[in-house]
Structure formats: structure tokens, C-alpha cells
Amino acid sequence: MNTHVVRAACPHDCPDTCAMLVTVTDGVATAVKGDPDHPNTAGVLCTKVARYLERTYHPERLLHPMKRTGKKGEGKFEQISWEEALNTIATRLKQIAARDPRAILPYSYAGTMGVVQGESMAMRFFHRLGASKLDRTICSSAGGVGIKYTLGAKMGMDTEQYEHSKLILIWGGNPIASNLHFWMRAQEAKRRGAVLVAIDPYRSLTAEKCDHHIPVLPGTDAALALGMMHILIRDDLLDHDYIDNYTLGYALLKERVASWTPEKTAETCGINAEEVELLASLYGETAKRGDPVAIRVNYGVQRAHGGGMAVRNIACLPALVGAWRHAAGGVLLSSGETYPKMDKQLQRPDLMPASDKPTRTINMSTIGDDLLRGASAEFGPAVEALVVYNSNPVAVAPESAKVAQGFAREDLFTVVLEHFQTDTVDYADIVLPATTQLEHTDIHATYGHLYIVANNPAIAPLGESKPNSEIFRLLAVKMGFDDPCFQDTDDDLAAQAFDAKHTHAIHFNWPRLKQDGWMKLNVPDAPFAQGGFPTPSGKCEFYSEQMKQHGLDPLPTYIPPYESAASAPELAQKYPLAMISPPQRNFLNTTFVNVKSLRDTEGEPYLEIHPTDADDRSIADGDMVRIFNDRGSMVAKAHVTANARQGLVVALSIWWKKLASDGKNANELTSQRLTDMGRAPTFYDVLVQIEKA
Numbered sequence: 030m031n032t033h034v035v036r037a038a039c040p041h042d043c044p045d046t047c048a049m050l051v052t053v054t055d056g057v058a059t060a061v062k063g064d065p066d067h068p069n070t071a072g073v074l075c076t077k078v079a080r081y082l083e084r085t086y087h088p089e090r091l092l093h094p095m096k097r098t099g100k101k102g103e104g105k106f107e108q109i110s111w112e113e114a115l116n117t118i119a120t121r122l123k124q125i126a127a128r129d130p131r132a133i134l135p136y137s138y139a140g141t142m143g144v145v146q147g148e149s150m151a152m153r154f155f156h157r158l159g160a161s162k163l164d165r166t167i168c169s170s171a172g173g174v175g176i177k178y179t180l181g182a183k184m185g186m187d188t189e190q191y192e193h194s195k196l197i198l199i200w201g202g203n204p205i206a207s208n209l210h211f212w213m214r215a216q217e218a219k220r221r222g223a224v225l226v227a228i229d230p231y232r233s234l235t236a237e238k239c240d241h242h243i244p245v246l247p248g249t250d251a252a253l254a255l256g257m258m259h260i261l262i263r264d265d266l267l268d269h270d271y272i273d274n275y276t277l278g279y280a281l282l283k284e285r286v287a288s289w290t291p292e293k294t295a296e297t298c299g300i301n302a303e304e305v306e307l308l309a310s311l312y313g314e315t316a317k318r319g320d321p322v323a324i325r326v327n328y329g330v331q332r333a334h335g336g337g338m339a340v341r342n343i344a345c346l347p348a349l350v351g352a353w354r355h356a357a358g359g360v361l362l363s364s365g366e367t368y369p370k371m372d373k374q375l376q377r378p379d380l381m382p383a384s385d386k387p388t389r390t391i392n393m394s395t396i397g398d399d400l401l402r403g404a405s406a407e408f409g410p411a412v413e414a415l416v417v418y419n420s421n422p423v424a425v426a427p428e429s430a431k432v433a434q435g436f437a438r439e440d441l442f443t444v445v446l447e448h449f450q451t452d453t454v455d456y457a458d459i460v461l462p463a464t465t466q467l468e469h470t471d472i473h474a475t476y477g478h479l480y481i482v483a484n485n486p487a488i489a490p491l492g493e494s495k496p497n498s499e500i501f502r503l504l505a506v507k508m509g510f511d512d513p514c515f516q517d518t519d520d521d522l523a524a525q526a527f528d529a530k531h532t533h534a535i536h537f538n539w540p541r542l543k544q545d546g547w548m549k550l551n552v553p554d555a556p557f558a559q560g561g562f563p564t565p566s567g568k569c570e571f572y573s574e575q576m577k578q579h580g581l582d583p584l585p586t587y588i589p590p591y592e593s594a595a596s597a598p599e600l601a602q603k604y605p606l607a608m609i610s611p612p613q614r615n616f617l618n619t620t621f622v623n624v625k626s627l628r629d630t631e632g633e634p635y636l637e638i639h640p641t642d643a644d645d646r647s648i649a650d651g652d653m654v655r656i657f658n659d660r661g662s663m664v665a666k667a668h669v670t671a672n673a674r675q676g677l678v679v680a681l682s683i684w685w686k687k688l689a690s691d692g693k694n695a696n697e698l699t700s701q702r703l704t705d706m707g708r709a710p711t712f713y714d715v716l717v718q719i720e721k722a
């Protein structure tokens with residue numbers, strides 16, 4: 030028997046980007062473990078990826094190219110050869126491109142976070158084609174823009190430092206489910222005496238284990254941050270030296286937050302004034318004692334109308350109290366922009382053909398509406414071809430009924446690269462089998478720590494599956510694209526991924542990284558201890574001239590949800606309950622829903638509802654209920670629990686639609702309205718009504 034261990038990386042849309050060790054015996058992967066030497070992974074994988082072999086060797090893996098034989102959405106296909114598949118795609122894309130290549134749209138996101146199998150060769154292909162661009166907004170762009178206005182970039186604390194913090198605000202996330210290795214640090218901090226506070230409408234697994242839980246109404250986090258700032262200033266819990274030297278606009282901020290009394294804040298957030306006082310005093314007084322205070326803000330807070338502003342406001346807090354002076358103080362939303370990624374080199378936007386037609390960008394969050402749009406001067410050509418990879422839009426994009434209607438267009442040519450027959454694959458004309466992480470090369474940045482992680486192929490591709498990079502290489506040949514960059518191998522792409530001369534990645538060397546498995550970026554422990562923010566002023570910007578120029582309020586403010594009793598009272602009379610749909614612990618977006626052992630753990634789609642709200646509707650625990658609004662409906666089993674605060678229902682997600690009893694999931698109810706900044710979806714800005722099914 031020939032057994033060896035291969036260094037790999039978890040590819041999934043998770044901030045932790047674990048370093049993995051894959052044991053291979055005679056060409057078969059037999060074990061997947063977390064690398065015990067990688068400081069962030071510490072030998073631990075989450076429950077999902079611990080089952081990676083079950084996913085990789087799943088009997089329903091797509092192993093051959095297929096073409097559609099039934100109606101769109103029926104999911105009936107027959108096997109074809111790669112030659113036939115590639116020729117069919119190239120013929121159709123050439124016909125459309127001859128009229129207007131902008132009628133072709135790529136659709137992709139973070140099905141893999143890898144640089145090579147993500148947006149490198151694929152983007153070269155679409156740039157060379159002159160296709161429409163995709164605005165990749167579906168998850169994080171609102172918060173990303175918000176934090177950049179305040180801090181200058183998506184960067185912040187090193188996750189490894191949280192264990193030294195004395196107070197941690199876990200804001201808008203459930204790290205036990207979706208940021209496990211941060212949670213391990215937070216628990217270590219707690220063992221060392223730190224206080225943990227969860228700020229979340231939902232009493233999640235994480236909130237249950239924290240010292241305090243502040244259950245704000247969805248979409249009101251910006252108001253809570255304003256109320257905290259009011260109290261910090263009122264009680265002089267400030268670091269005046271830090272404010273004077275490293276921030277911009279304090280006097281204007283002070284004026285702005287003067288009206289945000291604890292009472293007003295509490296009323297806006299649906300909590301009580303004592304909770305606001307407690308939170309602000311814990312934060313300010315811990316910092317005043319000279320102890321490090323930390324915030325881990327996550328993407329939950331930015332899935333409502335004012336989501337960008339909410340993150341911006343929260344990001345102002347550490348500078349007020351001087352938290353950045355400590356390595357274990359500050360805030361982290363994402364470490365993504367710490368990496369010196371070489372996007373232009375990888376994606377080659379210079380390949381775009383010269384054209385008299387303006388380039389066009391379509392927002393992935395409004396794909397439902399945009400697939401149903403005809404040609405117009407304003408929109409450009411109707412979308413005639415979609416190439417979907419690393420994404421499952423029929424299940425994950427908002428206002429799902431419209432998305433499915435768009436995908437069902439008989440005149441739309443749809444190609445899907447996938448591992449499994451997802452809800453989206455059911456609408457494909459051509460299906461191409463893609464390799465999983467164990468079968469291809471990749472290199473990973475992350476958005477939750479500071480390591481570059483390598484992924485070596487552990488086993489040969491199963492069946493006839495191919496890496497995304499190879500599929501786009503082959504398609505480029507069929508299209509007649511002879512630019513030398515289409516001959517770059519996956520190793521070539523990985524070697525181009527980061528700027529090896531950049532101070533953060535001074536030792537980046539792909540051949541060495543492949544052997545070592547991971548390397549840490551060269552970043553100082555307390556990056557903003559003496560200012561140096563990458564904003565236009567070099568300071569933490571309480572006042573942002575850039576925001577003013579972009580037509581936004583230049584100061585922290587509160588933008589209420591689109592759908593709430595305060596902002597839309599008539600709608601709230603009809604649909605009085607707010608709904609959020611955060612990740613189920615054993616799923617990662619829609620990945621893993623078809624892994625039987627994980628789905629069995631989750632059972633079936635359910636809705637958590639407060640006992641009072643359930644009583645009002647004569648709903649008992651275990652009843653099947655219909656959740657509905659003007660956009661659609663879904664059926665789920667009621668879990669009557671105080672984990673959902675009164676006025677809120679929680680539909681943990683994201684189920685494959687076809688694996689639910691009614692063929693629907695929570696995105697039947699979500700809207701295509703966009704956030705205040707970043708053009709992102711408002712998944713947690715939803716009002717619904719519930720009745721017994």
C-alpha cells in the first residue's frame with residue numbers, strides 16, 4: 030500500500046480557510062484532517078468539512094458532461110462527450126458574440142474561494158470575449174464599502190489576537206456555525222477572564238454561550254452603534270489623545286450622536302435602555318482601564334437597507350476609545366485587503382476587445398429581474414447566455430421565484446459547471462462536471478486570518494471531471510483565443526497570485542508554499558496603533574469627504590430597514606414579523622445540503638418562532654406553517670422557542686429547494702432591493718406573516 034499525506038486548503042466560503050492534511054492510500058483519499066501546526070486551524074475542521082470525503086465520493090457526483098433532454102427545471106439530461114459539450118458551447122457563444130458579446134454573462138461567487146479555480150482563467154476568458162461584467166455583491170459588498178469609508182480598507186485585527194482581549198463584542202454573526210476558529214480564540218479569552226457579548230436578533234448557539242446577549246431588531250445595528258457613541262462621549266470614556274492624533278471629524282461626530290440617547294436607541298433597536306447603557310459602559314470602561322477591547326463584526330449586520338452604514342458606524346467605535354493601541358483591540362470584518370493580490374495579472378481586463386459599445390455590469394443580486402429584462406437603450410441587450418460556476422443562483426439569489434422564471438426562459442442558453450445536480454443545474458442546457466478541492470491545484474487568500482494557504486491535488490479527478498481553470502482553457506481554444514495567457518498552467522496562475530515584492534508577502538514563493546502548505550503575511554500586530562489608516566486622510570474617518578462626494582451622508586447615521594413597523598407601517602400591518610435566514614450549522618450556503626449525514630443532522634426546513642407570536646396564531650411546536658409575503662411563500666416546521674425574539678422568525682438556511690417538501694426555500698420571501706452602499710442584497714430586511722399550513 031502506498032500511503033502519503035497531501036497539504037490542502039479548505040475552499041469554502043468561510044473566513045477560516047483551514048489548512049488541511051489529506052491522507053491518500055493507493056490513489057484514494059482516506060482521511061481529511063485539520064493541520065495541527067497551522068496556528069489558525071489548530072488541527073480542527075468544522076463538522077461540515079470533516080465530512081469532505083463523503084462529499085467528494087458522493088454517489089451523485091456529476092462525472093460526465095451532459096445536455097438537457099427535458100424542459101428547463103425538470104433536471105433531465107443525457108451524457109455527452111467533452112468534445113460535443115465544448116463545441117456546442119463555443120458555437121452558441123460565437124453566434125451570440127457576433128451580435129453583441131454583452132448578451133453573455135458569467136455568474137459566479139465563492140463556491141470555491143481559490144484564486145485559480147475562482148476568478149483567474151475564467152475572467153481571462155470572459156474579458157477576452159467582451160462579455161458583460163458581473164457585480165459580485167451577493168455576500169459582503171455593503172459592509173466592505175462601509176468599513177472602507179471609515180478605516181480605508183478591509184483589514185483590521187489579527188484573529189489570533191482575540192484570545193488576549195478582555196471584552197469581545199460578537200456583532201452580527203454566529204461563529205460557532207460560521208467562524209469556528211475565531212470562536213476558539215474567543216473561548217480562550219473567556220477562560221482568561223474576558224467578557225463576551227453577542228449582538229444578534231437571534232439567540233444563536235453563540236449568543237447562548239456569551240455573557241450577555243443584546244437582541245436588536247434586524248437592520249438596527251447602526252442605531253445601536255450611534256447610541257454607544259453617545260454614551261462614550263457623555264461619560265467621557267474616550268481616548269482623547271488617539272482621537273486628536275488619528276481620527277478625522279470628532280467634533281461633527283459628537284454633534285451627530287447627541288440626539289442618540291439610550292432611550293431613543295433602545296426604542297429604535299427594540300431593546301431596553303439598560304442594555305444600551307450596559308453595552309457602552311462595558312466597552313468604554315474596559316478600554317479606559319487600559320485593557321484591550323475587540324469587536325468581531327460579521328456580515329449579518331449588513332444584510333439590510335442601511336447595512337453599509339451599520340458597519341461604518343461600528344468601525345468608528347475602536348478609535349473613540351483608543352482600542353487600536355493594542356494588538357488585541359480594534360475590529361475585524363474582513364482581512365481580505367491585507368493580501369497583495371494580483372487581480373489584474375490574474376484576470377487580464379486588458380484582454381477586453383475594443384468596441385464602440387460601452388461595457389456593461391450586471392448585479393448578481395438582481396439576477397431575477399435582469400434575466401427577465403428585454404433589450405433597451407438603458408439596459409443594453411437582453412441576457413442570451415449565462416455561464417454559471419461556483420454558484421447556485423436558483424437557490425441563493427433573492428426573490429427566488431423571479432430567478433427561477435428567468436432561468437426557465439427557453440431562449441436563454443445556460444451552461445453550469447458543478448459538482449452536483451443543484452437547483453441551478455436543473456435549468457442548464459449543458460452541464461460540465463467540475464473537480465472538487467481534493468482533485469485540483471489552488472492557492473487561497475482568506476477573509477478571516479492572515480495566511481496564504483496552498484492546495485495540492487490529492488487524488489486524480491473523478492470520472493471525467495475537470496478543474497474550472499482547465500474548462501475555460503479548453504473553451505478558449507474552441508473560441509479561437511490564441512493569447513499566450515490561456516496556456517498558463519494552474520501552477521503558473523498560483524505563482525502569479527500575490528505580489529512577492531510587497532512587504533506583506535515578502536516571502537511568497539509558490540514552489541516553496543506548495544511544500545510548506547501555508548505562510549503568514551508580514552503584518553504588524555497592532556496595525557493602527559499610531560494611525561496610518563489607508564483612508565484619504567490617513568486617519569480613521571468619522572467624517573468622510575469621499576462619502577459626501579458619493580452622495581452619502583458623510584457622518585455616521587441610521588438608515589432604517591425598508592421593511593419594518595417604523596419605516597413601512599402599512600406593510601407591517603399585513604406582514605408583522607421580521608424574518609432572517611442565517612446559515613444552518615451544517616450547511617455552508619447551499620454547499621453540503623446534499624451530504625446525507627449533515628442533512629440528517631439538520632432534519633428538515635424549520636422556522637423558529639417566539640412562543641407569544643406562535644400563540645397569537647394558534648401555532649404549536651411541530652406544526653407545519655406557511656410563511657408568506659407579497660413575493661412568495663414557503664412551508665416549514667414550526668420550532669416554538671424564545672431563541673427567536675418576539676416579532677422575529679428565523680429560517681435557518683440555505684436549503685436546496687428541491688430537497689424541501691414544497692420545493693421552496695427562504696429566498697422565496699427575500700427581496701431584490703439593494704443596500705445603501707455596495708449594491709448588495711437585503712436578505713435580512715424582510716417582513717412576513719405566518720399561518721398554519
Ligand code: SF4
Nearest residue numbers: 039043046047075078
Ligand atoms: S468551512 Fe471554515 S471552519 Fe470549516 S473547514 Fe472550511 S475553513 Fe475550516
